[in-house]
Amino acid sequence: MSMSRNVLSILTYSRIIRGLLPAHLSLLPAPSDAALAHSARLSALIAGEIAASGGWISFVRFMELALHAPGLGYYSAGAHKFGSAGDFVTAPEMGRLFATTLARQCAECLHNDVPAILEIGAGSGRLACDLLAELATLECLPQRYLILETSADLRERQRNLLLRELPHLVEKITWLSELPSSIEALVIGNEVLDAMPVHLFTTSSDGVAEVGVIAKHGAFEMSRRPATGQLRTAVNELHLEPGHTSEIHLAAHAFVRTVAAHLTRGVIMLIDYGFPAHEYYHPQRSSGTLMCHYRQHAHDDPLHLIGLQDITAHVDFTAIARVAAESGLELLGYASQAQFLINCGITDVLAAISPHDTAAYLPLAAQAQQLMSPAEMGELFKVIALGKNYPDPLRGFTQGDKRHTL
Numbered sequence: 234m235s236m237s238r239n240v241l242s243i244l245t246y247s248r249i250i251r252g253l254l255p256a257h258l259s260l261l262p263a264p265s266d267a268a269l270a271h272s273a274r275l276s277a278l279i280a281g282e283i284a285a286s287g288g289w290i291s292f293v294r295f296m297e298l299a300l301h302a303p304g305l306g307y308y309s310a311g312a313h314k315f316g317s318a319g320d321f322v323t324a325p326e327m328g329r330l331f332a333t334t335l336a337r338q339c340a341e342c343l344h345n346d347v348p349a350i351l352e353i354g355a356g357s358g359r360l361a362c363d364l365l366a367e368l369a370t371l372e373c374l375p376q377r378y379l380i381l382e383t384s385a386d387l388r389e390r391q392r393n394l395l396l397r398e399l400p401h402l403v404e405k406i407t408w409l410s411e412l413p414s415s416i417e418a419l420v421i422g423n424e425v426l427d428a429m430p431v432h433l434f435t436t437s438s439d440g441v442a443e444v445g446v447i448a449k450h451g452a453f454e455m456s457r458r459p460a461t462g463q464l465r466t467a468v469n470e471l472h473l474e475p476g477h478t479s480e481i482h483l484a485a486h487a488f489v490r491t492v493a494a495h496l497t498r499g500v501i502m503l504i505d506y507g508f509p510a511h512e513y514y515h516p517q518r519s520s521g522t523l524m525c526h527y528r529q530h531a532h533d534d535p536l537h538l539i540g541l542q543d544i545t546a547h548v549d550f551t552a553i554a555r556v557a558a559e560s561g562l563e564l565l566g567y568a569s570q571a572q573f574l575i576n577c578g579i580t581d582v583l584a585a586i587s588p589h590d591t592a593a594y595l596p597l598a599a600q601a602q603q604l605m606s607p608a609e610m611g612e613l614f615k616v617i618a619l620g621k622n623y624p625d626p627l628r629g630f631t632q633g634d635k636r637h638t639l
């Protein structure tokens with residue numbers, strides 16, 4: 234059965250998030266022949282797995298393969314994803330203001346005897362590069378900067394960027410293929426939770442159905458089956474009305490549990506777009522938040538341009554906080570990105586540059602507008618901080634902490 238989604242509401246979110254252009258599929262820029270051949274190879278892999286699984290795979294498995302299949306998935310293969318020449322722009326890719334400001338929160342944790350920074354999902358390496366450069370200026374470098382990145386291709390790009398821009402600090406950086414058995418660190422993940430595969434479901438008077446993917450006449454289609462096990466239990470706990478199609482982030486929850494189990498002391502700081510559960514699963518958002526990004530355009534069809542486009546969903550921060558508490562983590566703070574950056578001192582960073590030095594000041598002022606405006610990233614993006622054996626307050630949440638809304 235094919236599914237229709239509320240395209241307009243999804244496109245509205247996309248514009249707000251990243252200044253992306255909403256697009257009808259027919260208006261998207263055409264991929265090159267090589268890109269189409271790449272997409273065909275990944276589609277063949279997925280079709281093979283569907284056949285081997287009896288004709289249906291869950292959407293979460295489809296998304297995992299589309300984004301992360303070794304050598305073929307969107308994040309694993311060589312496409313240019315980040316920045317204005319790629320598919321979307323993240324906060325660190327806009328310029329150095331985000332990292333320069335975040336460095337003030339990092340410096341506070343490092344002063345409080347947290348010895349290392351562990352960045353999860355480092356993308357192009359830009360955040361690592363600008364954070365380390367600023368921490369060097371603040372004379373507050375961590376003993377080690379660790380990067381956990383699933384994509385071999387991105388690990389290579391990160392290494393090249395850091396070797397080029399910070400050759401004198403590269404010895405501090407270690408790339409990990411898995412979490413160390415125990416770690417004391419400030420763990421940072423910017424736009425990582427939204428890149429983790431989600432389960433798709435619908436509710437009806439018959440109960441909860443899981444959405445999956447089938448292959449029919451050489452094309453993929455969405456298809457539903459009655460939900461079972463952990464998914465059915467988790468969706469039933471949301472108490473949704475019939476007719477709700479949305480996502481649930483069981484993989485992101487498992488990720489938080491894993492990091493919690495390995496962290497002996499420190500802070501986990503996750504920055505992403507999303508809402509508390511009562512907004513996420515509000516009846517007016519009954520078609521969910523799944524969306525796709527391709528060359529600065531946004532649309533809602535994950536079965537299009539497989540492997541060439543990003544697929545993403547917003548984060549349910551209430552669920553992240555609940556899973557964290559169940560895993561022995563303390564909720565240290567939850568705030569909008571704008572409020573967090575103000576608390577960290579973004580205005581001091583700006584004030585350090587003279588407005589008369591227009592070449593330096595204007596780009597920073599433009600970045601501040603994008604990072605903080607409620608119409609852009611300021612309100613939709615949130616920062617959540619989770620701690621273990623970390624008793625000190627965090628400066629990023631001194632004003633406007635919204636833990637009570639989760």
Ligand SMILES: C[S@@+](CC[C@H](N)C(=O)[O-])C[C@H]1O[C@@H](n2cnc3c(N)ncnc32)[C@H](O)[C@@H]1O
Nearest residue numbers: 308323354355356381382383384423424425428
């Ligand atoms: C949307 S990008 C964000 C990149 C970067 N943090 C930024 O803000 O520009 C998501 C990143 O997370 C990585 N990633 C996705 N799932 C991951 C996981 N389970 N563990 C580690 N990295 C992951 C992707 O390969 C990619 O580097």
